[in-house]
Amino acid sequence: MDCVPEIKVLRERCVRCGDCIVLCPQSGDRVSYPVFISTGDTGEIKVENQESCFGCMTCVEFCRASAVIVSGAPSPTGQQEVFSARRVIRII
Ligand code: SF4
Numbered sequence: 001m002d003c004v005p006e007i008k009v010l011r012e013r014c015v016r017c018g019d020c021i022v023l024c025p026q027s028g029d030r031v032s033y034p035v036f037i038s039t040g041d042t043g044e045i046k047v048e049n050q051e052s053c054f055g056c057m058t059c060v061e062f063c064r065a066s067a068v069i070v071s072g073a074p075s076p077t078g079q080q081e082v083f084s085a086r087r088v089i090r091i092i
């Protein structure tokens with residue numbers, strides 16, 4: 001990947017459900033360099049290893065609190081786009 005996406009979790013919105021860790025294909029115990037990490041006893045979500053992200057946008061689509069912003073990820077057209085936190089219908 002030519003660029004590293006910038007990923008932000010809006011602390012004021014995040015309800016610390018952990019869905020981003022479960023749903024992101026590049027997070028959780030199954031990967032060596034996870035993007036999303038739950039910190040300590042508080043469960044606050046921290047973003048690390050942004051270079052692991054490949055821009056699938058699952059985190060943006062399914063965050064129940066619209067708390068995730070991904071920018072600079074590659075799009076199907078090869079151009080960088082900004083995917084702001086947005087509200088979608090939750091299907092899972
Ligand atoms: S899915 Fe959204 S609300 Fe849930 S922990 Fe992740 S950022 Fe926070």
Ligand code: SF4
Binds near residue numbers: 023024053054
């Ligand atoms: S865009 Fe996809 S790979 Fe990147 S952090 Fe979000 S869910 Fe993970």
